[in-house]
Amino acid sequence: MIGRIEEQKELNRIYNRDQSDLVAVYGRRRVGKTYLVNETFRGKFTFRHTGLSPKKDVDPKTGKEEMTTMKDQLTHFHMSLQLHGAKKGTAPANWEEAFFMLEKLLMEKDNGSKQVVFFDELPWMDTKKSGFLQAFEGFYNGWCSARNNVMVIVCASASSWILNKLIRGRGGLFNRVTCQIKLSPFSLKECEEYLESQNIRFSRYDIAQSYMIFGGIPYYLGYVRGELSMAQNADKMFFNERPLLKGEYQNLFACSFEMPDRTKKVAEYLFSRNYGYTRREISEKFKDISGTDLTKILLALEESDFVIKYIPFGQGKRDIHYRLTDPYCRSYLSFIEGKGFRENFWQHNMDSSILNAWKGIAFENVCYLHFQQILKALNINGIEASQTIWNKGKDDNSEGAQIDLIISRADNVLNLCELKFYSGEFLVDAKYEEKMRTRNRLISERVSRKKVVRNTLITTYGLTRNGYSNIFTNIITLDDLFE
Known part of the structure; x- marks a missing residue:
């Protein structure tokens, strides 16, 4: 096992x-x-x-x-x-x-x-x-x-x-x-162990992509065939004329929730905004769902590992957001729902802007689901820490800014994490460094002076060293997420 x-x-x-x-x-x-x-x-x-x-x-x-x-x-x-x-x-x-x-x-x-x-x-x-x-x-x-x-x-x-x-x-x-x-679903490491037990050899880069598509679900991994590439397996499960996971999305809600139709509508609404919605916003959207039922739906989604809830940086408990993180649901809603038949879609779009944009968001969810591995990579798994997100809209006084993941630590350190899924090393240029410094300044204005702000890069293959790369204090790679 x-x-x-x-x-x-x-x-x-x-x-x-x-x-x-x-x-x-x-x-x-x-x-x-x-x-x-x-x-x-x-x-x-x-x-x-x-x-x-x-x-x-x-x-x-x-x-x-x-x-x-x-x-x-x-x-x-x-x-x-x-x-x-x-x-x-x-x-x-x-x-x-x-x-x-x-x-x-x-x-x-x-x-x-x-x-x-x-x-x-x-x-x-x-x-x-x-x-x-x-x-x-x-x-x-x-x-x-x-x-x-x-x-x-x-x-x-x-x-x-x-x-x-x-x-x-x-x-x-x-x-x-x-x-x-x-x-709970398998971690990246457990997915790797499962595939190896079936004599299937994929790179960690491809295992991460498969996780981004359908998550760490053993049943879905059981469909993976070793003689096919990751892209071919994705098409076989999702996009061929007779996809192996046909009907799974509807069955997933029908079998998992007491109010399947309403729960599915709430999940799909959460999908419509990457950083999620507050309970108040969800309630306003679904006026036909009572407060008691909405509480049950959100709790069931959380307990079933479909969503995470978090308090946006600098806000209070009343501003708790719910974000859809289940990889399979997000993939289905991104590429299948209402899209019609598209044979071999994944193989034909591996380097397209459509998939590249999706990979960025999907990798964020992989990181949220591997928070403990991130803490271990930072050598702070013994320190009390919480994860949050910061999203600042553009106004008359400043540009908009977003931080994919903030780790707030009890030892008065804030790790501002950039999450980048790249096929090679990440490269920092002058424009990107300036963006980081502006973001650091905006965050520093909102926290106590005793807090230390550190930039952290979480990416696939690390960082290319140059005159701007020192903007990052910590580098976490895909191998760290497999620990």
């Missing part, structure tokens, strides 16, 4: 203690949650079940998409019971009866050793007015908690459901989750 070392340690720690536990594993769709649980407990499951997808195929007669019913879910659950040793019989009529049948099966199989019960895609089983959650509460609170050898693991792509109904819910399962594991 690539990565997930700490997560496996935690799951095994829970498994080896003498008590019953409820474990919640959640994270973005396709991030590897089921794989983690399956690999950790292979051969140890007493019972495992996966909920049916909420949507069926389109009815050929009516042309309408049908929804999965409570009866469908119960029938499927009954089949899982039989696969694990339950006697044949009539399918349960409701969830209370279904969990009673599960309790009987677990008692029959109980030999004193740990019983691992795994429910994958648990929210899918919670169909409208089904009483599922109450029955599940009864199963865990009434039966599992009375024993010391049951480990119940629930898993879901719908992070908001797990958070709202289990972890933060005020119902019968309040404070019952004894372990929660949020699974």
Whole structure:
């Protein structure tokens, strides 16, 4: 298994203690949650079940998409019971009866050793007015908690459901989750390790580009073919006549969020401005979304690693901005949504202005998602530090200015970071140096005199040394981001 070392340690720690536990594993769709649980407990499951997808195929007669019913879910659950040793019989009529049948099966199989019960895609089983959650509460609170050898693991792509109904819910399962594991996408280094495990050799420059296109999602990496270049793989996934990821964008929201359509609209609005929007601006745009629902949507997007939130430099908590950073979503909205079929688009545009402009913004997001690696490269990973962005509009008194990333440190240093994705070394000329000095002056006017301002370059292959290059105090390269 690539990565997930700490997560496996935690799951095994829970498994080896003498008590019953409820474990919640959640994270973005396709991030590897089921794989983690399956690999950790292979051969140890007493019972495992996966909920049916909420949507069926389109009815050929009516042309309408049908929804999965409570009866469908119960029938499927009954089949899982039989696969694990339950006697044949009539399918349960409701969830209370279904969990009673599960309790009987677990008692029959109980030999004193740990019983691992795994429910994958648990929210899918919670169909409208089904009483599922109450029955599940009864199963865990009434039966599992009375024993010391049951480990119940629930898993879901719908992070908001797990958070709202289990972890933060005020119902019968309040404070019952004894372990929660949020699974995040791979880092650049883990992507490299995964590709090497598949005997696929790419340069770090190309791995970074692939990360900029679809992020550190193991499922997407599984489509990469070693005999193709990075550009050819991008076309195969996105732009060919039958792209491998066709329909993934819609499914991503449908399977991950309780309010998929509204969540998708909010995400697409965030995409429309690179540095994002405040909650007030989002609320004004979507007047039909209540304040409570908007809170849930923004929290779900953040917990699913779709957005980051930050306070712009020099502003307060009321000015918190939400920025869409999910690489796959940004790539889809940049190149697929509303664009029509464009075969081999990536191969035909590798050095075009379209892709070069996109790479600049996409690399910014890679850096935001590798903040800890940046701190380590600066030898300050033991110092309290936060990341922010500064964007100053042009006015009558001064030119506009933007700083891609500011690292505000507890040791009274501000690292003003320039983020540059180049195919070679970055070159500073007289005009660029003057721009940097002006920017430094504008920032220095806004901070305490005890703060030291340092220019930091984060780029692919480093800096060409010349008479102007000393404007940068620190140089961080792509290799540092792979640490």
